[in-house]
Structure formats: structure tokens, C-alpha cells
Amino acid sequence: MDLGLKGKRALVMGASKGLGRSIADALAADGVAVAVSGREQASLDKVAAALIAAGAPKAVGITADVSKVEDMDRLADAAIAALGGVDILVLNHGGPPPCTALEMKESDLILWFQSIVVSPIHIAMRLLPAMRAQKFGRIITVGSSGMEQPIPNLALSNTLRAAIVGWNKTLANEVAVDGVTCNILAPGAIVTDRTRQTSSGQAQREGKSVEQVMEERGKTIPAGRYGLTDEYGPMGAFLASERAGYITGSIIRVDGGMVRHV
Known part of the structure; x- marks a missing residue:
């Protein structure tokens, strides 16, 4: 099936490995030009080379730290300069350390709020106007099964990711008329x-x-x-495609049935 992705341009955050990398791989295989971000340039350069080998017409690595909001502006500017624009934004970041709700510290809440909530929203708002103007855009958030079924001992993640669920649904309803979709791709145990x-x-x-x-x-x-990362990334490519234009404001699970409720 032709996903209609050739000629599109994507920024995939946290793509040096893991789930972000799996989405970048799937996009590259469908002919998307990809900018990948992370904290180590050497790792990103290797990923970019692999993406070009996989079919991306262009790939570039850009260092950025989601704990620093100023890095989000620099990342957006660099991705636009490298690709000529961003049609697809994949929001991804590392997760906070395990803890119970009783162990959770306010200082940790404040620290991780920046990485999990503020920075992703900031860069999305930075790139969204151009998506709306061209009547096409995709914002995909790498989520967690804890957004629907809280995971024991991951209280920080469960708490902060819930804010992103509310933001994603609210934004999706506001920009759907502009051809922009906003979805959460929630992994289970991968x-x-x-x-x-x-x-x-x-x-x-x-x-x-x-x-x-x-x-x-x-x-x-x-x-x-x-699950395997190769079973996760292709769903990200589908959500980024023209074929998924009527899917928005949703949490799509890739979890082998781990979340038990309907």
C-alpha cells in the first residue's frame, strides 16, 4: 500500500535508539526525509547514515536536550533549515526514574515536567503554524500504556504523561479542520x-x-x-501518512493486549 509519504519531511525526537529510532526507520523506508534528534552527535550521525541507506532521500542528526526549552527552538530551526520544513513531528523523550506515588518528590515533578510536558508542547507549537498553513501535518507522541492503565512503580511517568493525553486530545480537536492530526502511539512492553x-x-x-x-x-x-521495535515503528509511519488523515485525537496501542480494558 502506498502511504503517500514520499516528499514528506519529518523530525523525530529521541531517535538515536529504541522507539524513536523504530519510527524513523519506518519513515525512511517510505521515502521520508528525516531529521533525528538526541544528545550525542556521533550516535545521531550513525542513525542518519543508516536512514539514508534505508531509503530516506535526506537524513540529518541534530543534538538537543528536551530538559532545555531553548533547545527546542534551536532544534526546530535546524530541522527546518536542513529539510526545508517539517510536515511530521514525532515527540519522544526518555522516561523518568521509577518510584511509587508515596516516594514521588516535588523537585522531580518539576524537573521532569519540563521534559515530558513543556518541551514537547513548545516545539509542537513552534512547528504547527506551517502545518496548518499547508493544510497537512502530523504530530505523533510516543506514549506509554501508563496513560491508560497506570504502571506500578512508575508514578512520575503516569502522572506527567496524563497531562499530554489531555493536551493531545484538545489540540487535535482544534486543528483537525486544518488537515493536522495529533495522535499518541502507546507501546506496551517492547x-x-x-x-x-x-x-x-x-x-x-x-x-x-x-x-x-x-x-x-x-x-x-x-x-x-x-514486543519488538520493528512491530512498533510501522504504525508510526501509517499514522504519519495521508491514509491516516481521519485518525486524530486517539491513543493507538501497540501492546500485545497488555492494557486490559476496552
């Missing part, structure tokens, strides 16, 4: 450095290896296993 990190605490407490913990958790998922 094998990444992040899922290994969140499993390590349990592994230490129970005297098990991280692999044992992940295998046991995988058996509790209806699919019977963790």
Missing part, C-alpha cells in the same frame, strides 16, 4: 533499554536476572511475549 531499566529494580529485589523478569512478565501479556 524490548528497549527503557524496559530493561524498569525491570532491573525488580530483578535486584527478587534475586533474578533482568532476562528472567522480562520473560516472566511477557507470559502475563495476552500475546505471551514482549
